[in-house]
Amino acid sequence: METFGCQMNERDSEIMAQLLGEHSYLQTDKPDKADVVVVNTCSIRGKAAHKAYSCFGRYKKLKAKNPRLILAVTGCVAQQDGASLLERMPYIDIVMGPQAIYALPSLVAAARREKKPQVATDLSVDFIIPPFLPSLADGAPHKRFITIMQGCDNFCTYCVVPYTRGREISRSFTDIMAEATQLVNQGIQELTLIGQNVNSYGKGRDGRQSKSFPELLRSVAAIDGLQRLRFTTSHPKDLSEELMRCFIEIPSLCPHFHLPVQSGSNIILQRMNRKYTIETYLDKVARLRKYRPDIALTTDIIIGFPGETDDDFAATMQVLDKVRYHGAYSFKYSDRPNAKAADFPDKVTEEIKSERLARLQVRQNEISLALKQVEIGKTVEVMVEGASKAPDNQWSGRTGANQIVNFACAAKLTPGQLFVVKIVDACQNSLRGQMI
Secondary structure: OEEOOOHHHHHHHHHHHHHHHOOOOOOOOOHHHOOEEEEEEOOOOHHHHHHHHHHHHHHHHHHHHOOOOEEEEEEHHHHHHOOHHHHHOOOOOEEEOHHHHHHHHHHHHHHHHHOOOEEEOOOOOOOOOOOOOOOOOOOOOOEEEEEOEEOOOOOOOOOOHHHHOOOOEEOOHHHHHHHHHHHHHOOOOEEEEEOOOHHHOOEOOOOOEOOOHHHHHHHHHOOOOOOEEEEEOOOHHHOOHHHHHHHHHOOOEOOEEEOOOEOOOHHHHHHOOOOOOHHHHHHHHHHHHHHOOOOEEEEEEEEOOOOOOHHHHHHHHHHHHHHOOOEEEEEEOOOOOOOHHHHOOOOOOHHHHHHHHHHHHHHHHHHHHHHHHHOOOOEEEEEEEEEOOOOOOEEEEEEOOOOEEEEEOOOOOOOOOEEEEEEEEEOOOOEEEEEO
16 A cells, blocks of 8 residues: 555555455565555646656556555545546556445456456545445554544635536535544543545535534543544634633544634635635634633645735735744645646745745744743643654654654553653653653
């Protein structure tokens, strides 16, 4: 399995690996030993798509050595390019979109039996996410992602998700609870609920709503034995007061919120079709911090969207200083197939995009480090992730605010264990701690 992109793709890869495992396949990290190679692609940015294409060439050589090798391509690039991938790379055996991942074993069998490529890229408005119970055979022993919805109805002008993952579909509340309960009963300590826009979970095509996202959070949090609960990603326009209250009313809900802003300019936000102004965004941040003053905020920012002026970029820089994010995923804008912005005029040059991105990242790094330095001297609860890259009995874990903490312990620790640690130093990407 080779996976590019977001947590949705990571979870899809886990599901595909489990489905193949149920059909007598064992996972290997050595491509030359594989009978099946699955490349799960991302096309949200041009760079991610190029990475996926570059790896296809490597597998072409393996295919030449082993004609029985089945090469399957899934994810957003597969959905976006469909059967045209076979024209460029006729050695591919399976092209399937994200809705088709549950059919992977039957597609592999059909490719072997029929000795011809299989294409499964239909996007159905009636698609229902199938019931799925997880296995603990692969993956981290202490935490898991749970898909609660798929697709998106927002149609931001830069984004391909509605075209590659389809329209928004919420998963059955019963199925989510069954998966979450099984995972916790098997020893999982931390769950992250994932979707393109989790805030709008439960809204049906007819406009009616079953369980809301805050209701789902409360139900999952009530599972006996669950230590930590997280979620991602949220759209600011759908951030409700009820969801804000969850951060103070649900003890296991971690004080970390990823809230993409994308730009600090109302002109650019409107061109992006984001459906909020920077004033309403900042107001929601202020209200969120009123409920949970210690909440750690992270965000996404696109630099160089078509028409972005120096003043628009300056407005984005001002947002960094107003909000003071703990971290930001920032990228240069790139045209994506089917996205409306690909046809917008006034493209920003690569030179200007690079210069602006560098300036923004320098400032964000300064803010991130300053916020880490504030933690020095505090005691925090850390969940062990595993051995640190550093030698000499060093371990790594995460705080509820999703900060990485490295600390020493002579004993052998287990991922998922919780310890109280005193923060003694701050680095750019992590904290140093001392076990108490």
